[in-house]
Amino acid sequence: MTKIAPSILSADFANLQHEIIDVENGGADYIHVDVMDGHFVPNITIGPLIVKAIRPVTKLPLDVHLMIEDPDKYIRDFAEAGADIITVHVEACRHLHRTVHAIKDAGVKAGIVINPATPVELIRPILSNVDLVLFMTVNPGFGGQSFIEEVLEKVELASLWRKELNLNFEIEVDGGVNQSTAKLCKKAGVDVLVAGSAIFNQKDRKEAIEIIRNA
Ligand code: DX5
Numbered sequence: 001m002t003k004i005a006p007s008i009l010s011a012d013f014a015n016l017q018h019e020i021i022d023v024e025n026g027g028a029d030y031i032h033v034d035v036m037d038g039h040f041v042p043n044i045t046i047g048p049l050i051v052k053a054i055r056p057v058t059k060l061p062l063d064v065h066l067m068i069e070d071p072d073k074y075i076r077d078f079a080e081a082g083a084d085i086i087t088v089h090v091e092a093c094r095h096l097h098r099t100v101h102a103i104k105d106a107g108v109k110a111g112i113v114i115n116p117a118t119p120v121e122l123i124r125p126i127l128s129n130v131d132l133v134l135f136m137t138v139n140p141g142f143g144g145q146s147f148i149e150e151v152l153e154k155v156e157l158a159s160l161w162r163k164e165l166n167l168n169f170e171i172e173v174d175g176g177v178n179q180s181t182a183k184l185c186k187k188a189g190v191d192v193l194v195a196g197s198a199i200f201n202q203k204d205r206k207e208a209i210e211i212i213r214n215a
């Protein structure tokens with residue numbers, strides 16, 4: 001079954017605890033946490049302090065997506081705050097292999113993420129080292145943007161390589177996921193769908209999660 005990772009970027013931050021409980025009760029599989037630094041992306045969101053604050057609120061894995069420059073500096077902080085998966089942008093890592101192993105050494109699952117315009121060939125040499133590959137289907141920085149369909153060709157290729165190389169990393173997509181784009185993602189081989197606005201902008205989160213999962 002396709003996993004659903006609601007992105008709290010579109011949640012009501014004044015009621016974050018209740019928002020998280022709501023999507024957990026609605027059947028979410030991960031809680032997706034978008035960390036932005038105002039440098040790697042043109043927006044500033046949350047840091048380890050918030051991850052620490054929400055950790056006791058849910059039993060679900062915290063899927064922490066770092067959209068920050070020099071992520072190596074903050075891996076330990078996010079791991080100690082309670083992240084279960086830390087995902088770093090290949091565009092922000094000068095020594096990606098080292099960073100991936102630093103995440104694992106911190107006792108956390110390691111994910112890598114590529115922007116829509118970054119070639120998928122760039123990640124092939126490191127696939128055997130990672131637990132998750134995240135494909136951005138929007139340019140990172142904001143919720144509520146539209147899905148870039150061309151990214152699915154990269155997803156299909158990664159899914160093929162996973163089979164050929166006999167690996168078992170999860171394939172996740174992030175950005176513009178709704179009922180119709182979720183369908184395309186599932187066909188391309190996606191295991192985890194991140195969705196922000198398509199879940200948190202709906203009154204009934206359980207129904208919103210089911211619609212995306214069953215698309
Ligand atoms: C975008 C973030 C996403 C964002 C997705 O930079 O990484 O996780 O919250 O939002 P939607 O689902 O609204 O496109």
Ligand code: ZN
Nearest residue numbers: 007034065174
């Ligand atoms: Zn994200």
